[in-house]
Every structure is written in C-alpha cells, then in structure tokens.
Amino acid sequence: KAGVTQTPRYLIKTRGQQVTLSCSPISGHRSVSWYQQTPGQGLQFLFEYFSETQRNKGNFPGRFSGRQFSNSRSEMNVSTLELGDSALYLCASSLEVSGANVLTFGAGSRLTVL
Amino acid sequence: GDSVTQMEGPVTLSEEAFLTINCTYTATGYPSLFWYVQYPGEGLQLLLKATKADDKGSNKGFEATYRKETTSFHLEKGSVQVSDSAVYFCALIIGSQGNLIFGKGTKLSVKP
Numbered sequence: 001k002a003g004v005t006q007t008p009r010y011l012i013k014t015r016g017q018q019v020t021l022s023c024s025p026i027s028g029h030r031s032v033s034w035y036q037q038t039p040g041q042g043l044q045f046l047f048e049y050f051s052e053t054q055r056n057k058g059n060f061p062g063r064f065s066g067r068q069f070s071n072s073r074s075e076m077n078v079s080t081l082e083l084g085d086s087a088l089y090l091c092a093s094s095l096e097v098s099g100a101n102v103l104t105f106g107a108g109s110r111l112t113v114l
Numbered sequence: 115g116d117s118v119t120q121m122e123g124p125v126t127l128s129e130e131a132f133l134t135i136n137c138t139y140t141a142t143g144y145p146s147l148f149w150y151v152q153y154p155g156e157g158l159q160l161l162l163k164a165t166k167a168d169d170k171g172s173n174k175g176f177e178a179t180y181r182k183e184t185t186s187f188h189l190e191k192g193s194v195q196v197s198d199s200a201v202y203f204c205a206l207i208i209g210s211q212g213n214l215i216f217g218k219g220t221k222l223s224v225k226p
Binding site: 103107108 | 146148150156157158159160163203207209213215216217218219
C-alpha cells in the first residue's frame with residue numbers, strides 16, 4: 001500500500017515568489033492535513049481538508065492557502081514568500097474512524113527561501 | 115489552550131541503557147495521545163498511541179501509558195539501540211476531527 005507522497009521533496013525559491021506543494025494521500029483516505037516544521041517553532045498546524053472542504057485552519061497568514069481535489073489529492077500554496085517561510089512542510093492523511101484519528105505523514109517538502 | 119510539554123533534549127545514552135522521555139499535556143477535552151518519531155531527513159512515523167486513560171501503547175520495545183491523573187504520557191524503552199537515534203514527538207488530538215498538537219520534540223542520540 002503506497003504511503004503519503006509529497007512533491008517536490010526539495011525546492012529553493014527567492015523572496016516574493018510563490019510556491020505550490022503537492023500531496024497524494026493514502027488511497028481511501030479523505031482527510032489531508034498540512035503542518036509546517038521549523039527549528040524555532042516546531043510543528044505547527046496549517047490546515048486540514050476533508051472532502052474538498054477546509055475543515056480546520058491554523059494561525060497562519062492568508063499567504064498560506066490550500067485546496068483538495070475530488071481524488072483527495074491536496075495542494076498548498078504560499079504566495080509572496082518570506083525568508084521565515086523556509087521550513088519542512090509535512091502533509092498527513094487519515095482514514096477517519098470512531099476513536100483516535102491516526103495521521104500518516106509523508107516525507108515532507110523542504111522549502112528554502114533565499 | 116491545549117498543549118503538550120516534553121522534556122528538553124538532547125538526550126545522549128549508551129546502547130542498552132534505559133530510556134524515559136517525559137511528556138505532559140493540557141487539554142480541555144479527552145485527548146488521544148501519540149508518540150511520533152522522526153529519523154534524519156524523513157517525515158514523522160507513528161510510534162505508538164493511546165486513546166483513553168490507563169491505555170498502554172507499545173511498539174518496537176517502546177511503551178507509554180496514558181495517565182489521566184497526572185496528565186502524562188511518558189515514553190520508555192528498556193534497552194535502546196543505536197538505530198533508535200532520532201527525534202521523538204509527543205502529541206495529542208481532541209476528538210476525531212481535531213488537529214495534532216505537538217510537543218517541541220526530544221532528540222535522542224544513542225552511542226555504541
């Protein structure tokens with residue numbers, strides 16, 4: 001069974017540019033979440049999508065956006081990049097069942113902003 | 115608000131030593147608790163979980179017990195190996211639709 005696939009794995013951008021990251025969840029998983037990981041702030045929740053609708057959103061500026069397609073694949077976009085956006089962006093998918101919602105993470109997309 | 119506090123690292127141990135990484139939480143509801151592990155250059159892998167008080171999660175020799183009275187979920191392993199060197203994250207989630215709230219992570223280095 002394929003895991004969560006994130007592309008690209010590494011990318012370098014300059015300030016002011018925009019970037020789009022892609023996430024393909026595990027087959028059958030309908031919930032996709034995004035997290036930002038930095039050395040200073042640790043792991044922070046960005047947003048969660050379920051059946052093409054944003055269900056939860058973290059405390060990030062509007063430059064950070066996302067969407068989910070009918071096949072559950074998700075993209076996140078960051079516009080007007082700042083140096084502080086350099087981070088590992090992690091995507092996770094889950095199969096919602098009663099009880100604990102267990103998230104399976106991808107390997108991440110490492111963004112460097114110069 | 116809901117939060118997770120785990121012991122600061124790094125933690126350096128010799129092979130076969132006993133490991134404890136402390137984790138405590140604050141939650142308004144009834145959380146499920148998790149330990150995730152991150153190896154260098156990789157994403158997060160679920161190590162173990164517990165969904166209610168007194169549950170014990172276990173995997174690969176690691177264990178953690180959900181203690182509601184002390185709001186804790188400490189990670190333990192009786193005999194660590196060099197291959198256990200990684201960053202360990204304690205996390206919680208409220209209900210089935212919440213987001214994961216992570217601790218800051220504890221880096222473990224095991225020396226041969």
